[in-house]
Amino acid sequence: MPRPRADALRNRERIVSAAREMFVEFGPEVPLDEIARRAGVGNATLYRHFPDRQSLVREVVVYVMSRTTEQAERASADEADPFCALRRFVHAAADERIGALCPMLSGDFDADHPDLHAGRERLDGAVLGLVARAQSAGRMREDVAVGDLMVALSQLTRPLPGTGCLNMDRFVHRHLQLFLDGLEAPARSELPGAAATLEDLRSTA
Template sequence: MTVTDDTTAPAQRRAPRIRTDAARNRVRILAAARETLVELGPEVPLDEIARRAGVGNATVYRHFPDRGALLHDVLLFVITRTAEFAEGAAAQQADPFGALRGFAHAAVDERAAAVCGLFTAVEQDGAPEDVYAEIGRLRLALEELMERARRAGALRPDVTQHDLMVAISQLTRPLPGLECRDTDAHRHLDMFLDGLRPHPAPPATPTPIGP
């Protein structure tokens, strides 16, 4: 009878779980950093990010050796996920304006305002080509969404990507010095989006004739 040496089997079975746990911790750190950066800015202590992520400081530094690496990866994380939302919106919603609305709400949930203020910090270490590549991907997908809505007569022709993304950033960033945690960003976003629809011009008021 052949005896099989199975002494390495437990370690081999544990390895995928360890890798999975490490990947999960990395996403938790990025998500916590995204929320904290929106609230407190790019100078937030890494200890606070670790606390919100529910991990130790050593785990943060294991994934991100310094603040610059963390800021870069948060920026890439947010932009990549936002680009994915834009690419998937049309497939999930047949109505062109509904697809644009769905993207906008997903971007609010993604806290796209985390992007604001990070570019300057990241660019100090050189042009992040991977970040710019994802920005190009987002712009292309978003322009396709907006052009589809324009062709359907559901979006004002003068509305730009900049208009939309600035509004999303403002709605997801707390106002300085004010306690706005109970603000319903999604309700305010819907109000803003309704203003992007074309509206018929009001009937002209007849000009009086004579003295």
């Protein structure tokens, strides 16, 4: 098949970027013509790339997962201290609005699509690596697992209903830092219950 033209690729990127912004601000049901308007393209251009809402939502989810994975890999490569790498990743993932994905992953969303499966596997592996290195170095408490990290990250970065997310931004990194302080070893308390694994998260989805 012929490669897409450069202008077509730029339009696709603009649509996905605009969709991510508007999904964060207004939720996944935002009108597609509003997304096209923010992207600076016509409705026909949007539908040429994404024939329905589900295909656009899927592309946004894959896009956010890919960018978040890159942040995890970059932090791991750049930071000598494994807990500093984990801390850097968590704050970077917050800036990617990873918590805003949660409302999109419901209804008739195809969570088993091959693109999503591949993106999820890559992200899971990158985050598992960060946590494993931090715990092996004695820098992160042993009674938590990746699921605990992802639950807190998703909840703390998910826009609250009825609030303007831009007004809440100033609290996100502050509260994430409080959470991260609680992950450092040595542990200052005993946690109730068992550590949450990625398998636990999948079983409750």
